[in-house]
């Protein structure tokens with residue numbers, strides 16, 4: 001089976017250039033990290049990602065148990081940054097999630113920023129990202145980075161609008177579990193680089 005390659009940008013931002021988060025929409029609230037929230041983050045991550053192209057790049061994002069394993073791996077990693085890890089609560093459940101990890105160079109990595117589909121387009125994603133950057137700045141981080149799939153236009157545009165710039169292009173390889181010409185992989189073929 002031929003692997004599929006997804007083009008991704010590593011984007012970075014000097015934290016001296018970030019701005020503080022705006023207010024959330026009325027009725028929405030910040031929920032800071034607490035150990036009891038692992039499942040809430042994981043379930044929200046699943047809601048945000050399971051129908052998105054990143055679930056093809058990172059298959060664990062496509063099913064609830066995979067999201068829980070990913071969350072467990074993030075929070076037990078050296079460098080996990082609770083200050084950059086947030087949920088957004090809406091009147092009808094969690095609306096967004098983000099986690100932060102500080103690498104061995106002291107740079108802050110944004111992990112899995114996501115907003116549940118019915119709450120998109122209202123500024124929640126941008127505000128959530130700024131909240132995570134605020135958390136990194138509060139613990140002395142000077143530079144942040146993230147990786148984004150090149151064809152994820154809303155996300156790439158949001159990061160650029162907030163000052164992130166692309167410093168490197170990487171190709172993430174996945175091995176499709178079914179033939180690459182199966183119907184459900186067709187849209188992914190368009191965003192991946194079949195080599």
Ligand SMILES: CC(C)(COP(=O)(O)OP(=O)(O)OC[C@H]1O[C@@H](n2cnc3c(N)ncnc32)[C@H](O)[C@@H]1OP(=O)(O)O)[C@@H](O)C(=O)NCCC(=O)NCCS
Pocket residue numbers: 048049052054112113114115116119120121122123124125126127147148149152153154155157158161
């Ligand atoms: C990317 C994502 C987090 C944006 O969340 P959101 O709450 O809809 O974003 P916002 O309303 O705060 O919009 C922020 C900016 O994103 C960009 N944007 C949002 N939706 C867009 C769309 N449909 N098309 C193009 N740009 C879009 C715009 O630049 C927008 O700024 P503007 O409103 O000033 O034009 C959301 O689409 C999402 O969760 N996607 C699925 C998960 C994902 O791919 N996460 C990114 C992983 S790297």
